Amino acid sequence: MANTVNMSQYNEQAERRKQERRKQGKMRLSTATVTRDNRETIGNVTVPDYRIRCTDINVFYGDKHAIRNITLDIGRHEIIAMIGPSGCGKSTFLRCLNRMNDTIENCRVTGKIMMDNQDINDKSIDVVPLRAKVGMVFQKPNPFPKSVYENIAFGPRIHGLAKDKVELDEIVVTSLKRAGLWEEVKDRLDQPGTSLSGGQQQRLCIARTIAVNPEVILMDEPCSALDPIATTKIEELMDQLCADYSIVIVTHSMQQAARVSHRTAYFHLGDLIEVGATEQIFTKPVHQLTEDYITGRFG
Amino acid sequence: MNELVPPKPKTIDLVNASLAKRRASERLFRGIGLISIMMALMFLFMLFYSIVSKGYTAFRQTHIQLEVNFDQQLLDPAATRHHDVLSSADYSSLVKASLSKLFPDVTSRNEKRQLHGLVSAGAAYQLRDMVMADPALLGQTLQLWVPADDDVDMLIKGHIDRDGPETERRLRDVQIAWLDQLAAQEKLSLKFNMLFFANGDSREPELAGIWGALMGSIYTLLVTLLLSFPMGVATAVYLEEFAPKSKWVDLIEVNINNLAAVPSIIFGLLGLAVFINFMSFPRSAPLVGGLVLAFMTLPTIIIASRGALKSVPPSIREAALGVGASKMQTVYFHVLPLATPGMLTGTIIGMARALGETAPLLMIGMVAFIVDIPSDIFDPATALPVQIYLWADSPERAFVERTSAAIIVLLGFLFVMNALAIILRKKFERRW
Known part of the structure; x- marks a missing residue:
């Protein structure tokens, strides 16, 4: 525990040093030091036609308060981007939405996450159907060390989505086509998924996720390990997918957030600082922290 | 004010200076590793050598060729061919008879016992198993290889000193003479030791097996x-x-x-x-x-x-x-x-x-x-x-x-x- 205290002290010191540097330099700094008090979320956190409604989410790792009182709606057919410096809690928040935080020791999530009139944060909720509804794509491509076909077929098979081999084949083909991977792998469905290139692997993981036909897709920095061409492909893919799915994407690339998302949420040290239409966030940010971040002044 | 500061040494000079020491420690480490492996290999080789050199002879066993007459009168006088009769018949007499036929001049009781001691007790079991498997053998006469006694085996394999004093070895001079006769007639030979792989344990070494x-x-x-x-x-x-x-x-x-x-x-x-x-x-x-x-x-x-x-x-x-x-x-x-x-x-x-x-x-x-x-x-x-x-x-x-x-x-x-x-x-x- 002493460790976390030291860390936060260290962070505060680092923050102070930064502020001082800015004052000495010629940089413009219009507001005073940002404290806990003025970290209320700015912008409209709710949308009328929501798919998931999160209310007062708090996450603790042991004694560490990782995210504080976050209230946010995920709309239907929208892509919402989460941006913010490392360690600000955006991935943690994302993992609340399909209860992936359950797999972490000492992790405690409080608050309400309503989806289809159910609190999916309730311990009595079965995570298996939830994760079938809320799919996830991870930062590092993590195909199973099995064939391309088996990678896609696993989800539909365990959920019993296909009656027979023909249907399963069809699901595999459509999923690969929708992920834009079909043309590249149609001749080597029996080869290990791990033999594909990084970008192909990530699209394979997306295909694996949409094979289960979820309603929401969570993407945790899906392009951070990819080159610009593979990134473009995946962004185009997200654009098409949002016709059917709600997509929540965590990204470190502000350009990516600006390109693909409809709404953007800015996180800072466990707080949700500002939410708004992507255009507004990137052109007229209200909060000082948001402005500093998107103009590249820190982070 | 203008103190002369010694010029800072270049990194590459420092690196070069330390190279010899680094290489020496690397060589030392490699040498120690190599020696360890050599030692391990040497012990392994010694182990294998001692085991194999002592053990390989056990896979061959001295056999003696006998002319065996499956005497109907002796084994099954009533010609019942019944299982129990065949199983309890006196097969060792067959072996003894065959040996006597080979050495007709051996008559004294003591010498006879020594003669019969050349062949393993397993010979009688072998004959019984043959008859049990095929009763039609009764009345026939066959040339058969039967296992020799373990002392004979040891002598043939050279583990018994045949030139030493008679009282200090398990085979008498006369027995060795008989064996030499058998060898001269090519009725003594080392054959693959099937019994070792087919039998269970036994008090008789020649019959003891690993199976x-x-x-x-x-x-x-x-x-x-x-x-x-x-x-x-x-x-x-x-x-x-x-x-x-x-x-x-x-x-x-x-x-x-x-x-x-x-x-x-x-x-x-x-x-x-x-x-x-x-x-x-x-x-x-x-x-x-x-x-x-x-x-x-x-x-x-x-x-x-x-x-x-x-x-x-x-x-x-x-x-x-x-x-x-x-x-x-x-x-x-x-x-x-x-x-x-x-x-x-x-x-x-x-x-x-x-x-x-x-x-x-x-x-x-x-x-x-x-x-x-x-x-x-x-x-x-x-x-x-x-x-x-x-x-x-x-x-x-x-x-x-x-x-x-x-x-x-x-x-x-x-x-x-x-x-x-x-x-x-x-x-x-x-x-x-």
């Missing part, structure tokens, strides 16, 4: 494998994948690690107390031996399996959980296949240790002198290492080579098991 002990070991290991592998893997999977972190789990973990270090004889005592005294399982049976060795092997398998499960990258688990697999499905379809090679290695190491284990088997009575080949896990049996121990303890000279031969068989068994492990590993290993 009983080998079968005993196989049955014992089968019980051990069937018990310890599923239990070990299930325990490891539960502890690693399902058990919540708690004081209890820590306690179990510590205890498992401690069990791995418990001397094996303690497990033997446990088996004696629990399985034989309390549960009244049969004594000397591979069932009990297998149970005891399973206890001994479990910690090894559990520890190795947990290690294998730990080394499966968590991203695979997340991927499976992410598409909505239950914990069981994740483990069964994705984690276990990746952990299989490591689990198999641990199991084989455990089994190899169990194969070589003697002490606990002594406690549960598998050290008994057992002639019959066990036919299931409830029959009294012994095991390979125990057989080696028993033979090493026997006074007859011929048991020396049999001890080494049994060690060769044990090492061969071990080799086959390890080869199997490597094949299985290769089969289950996957690219990431």
Whole structure:
């Protein structure tokens, strides 16, 4: 525990040093030091036609308060981007939405996450159907060390989505086509998924996720390990997918957030600082922290 | 003010200066490694050389050719061909008659006994088995190779000094003379020792075989494998994948690690107390031996399996959980296949240790002198290492080579098991 205290002290010191540097330099700094008090979320956190409604989410790792009182709606057919410096809690928040935080020791999530009139944060909720509804794509491509076909077929098979081999084949083909991977792998469905290139692997993981036909897709920095061409492909893919799915994407690339998302949420040290239409966030940010971040002044 | 500061040395000069020292330490380390390997190889070679050089002669056994007349009058006077009659007939008379035919001038009672002593008691069993298998042999006369006595065998193999004083060797001068006659007639020859691989234990070295002990070991290991592998893997999977972190789990973990270090004889005592005294399982049976060795092997398998499960990258688990697999499905379809090679290695190491284990088997009575080949896990049996121990303890000279031969068989068994492990590993290993 002493460790976390030291860390936060260290962070505060680092923050102070930064502020001082800015004052000495010629940089413009219009507001005073940002404290806990003025970290209320700015912008409209709710949308009328929501798919998931999160209310007062708090996450603790042991004694560490990782995210504080976050209230946010995920709309239907929208892509919402989460941006913010490392360690600000955006991935943690994302993992609340399909209860992936359950797999972490000492992790405690409080608050309400309503989806289809159910609190999916309730311990009595079965995570298996939830994760079938809320799919996830991870930062590092993590195909199973099995064939391309088996990678896609696993989800539909365990959920019993296909009656027979023909249907399963069809699901595999459509999923690969929708992920834009079909043309590249149609001749080597029996080869290990791990033999594909990084970008192909990530699209394979997306295909694996949409094979289960979820309603929401969570993407945790899906392009951070990819080159610009593979990134473009995946962004185009997200654009098409949002016709059917709600997509929540965590990204470190502000350009990516600006390109693909409809709404953007800015996180800072466990707080949700500002939410708004992507255009507004990137052109007229209200909060000082948001402005500093998107103009590249820190982070 | 203008003090002369010595110029800062260039990095490359510093690097160059330290290179010689670095290379020297590298050479030293490589040398030590090489010496260690050479030492290990040397000891291994010495071990193999001593075992093989002592043991290889046991695979051949001196046989004597006899002309055997299956005398109907002697074996089955009433011509009943009945099983019991044939089985209890006096076959050793046939052997004695054949020998007398070879040496008609041997008449005195004492000399006759010495003559008959040249051939193993196993010759009579061999004739009986032949007749039992094919009663039509009665009345026929055949040229047969029958095993010679172990002392004859030792003489032929040069382990008995034929020029020494007669009182200090087990064969009389007259016996050696007869053998020389037989050799001159080419009626004495070293043949492949089938009996060694087909028989159980015996008091007669020439009849003593490894098959009983080998079968005993196989049955014992089968019980051990069937018990310890599923239990070990299930325990490891539960502890690693399902058990919540708690004081209890820590306690179990510590205890498992401690069990791995418990001397094996303690497990033997446990088996004696629990399985034989309390549960009244049969004594000397591979069932009990297998149970005891399973206890001994479990910690090894559990520890190795947990290690294998730990080394499966968590991203695979997340991927499976992410598409909505239950914990069981994740483990069964994705984690276990990746952990299989490591689990198999641990199991084989455990089994190899169990194969070589003697002490606990002594406690549960598998050290008994057992002639019959066990036919299931409830029959009294012994095991390979125990057989080696028993033979090493026997006074007859011929048991020396049999001890080494049994060690060769044990090492061969071990080799086959390890080869199997490597094949299985290769089969289950996957690219990431």
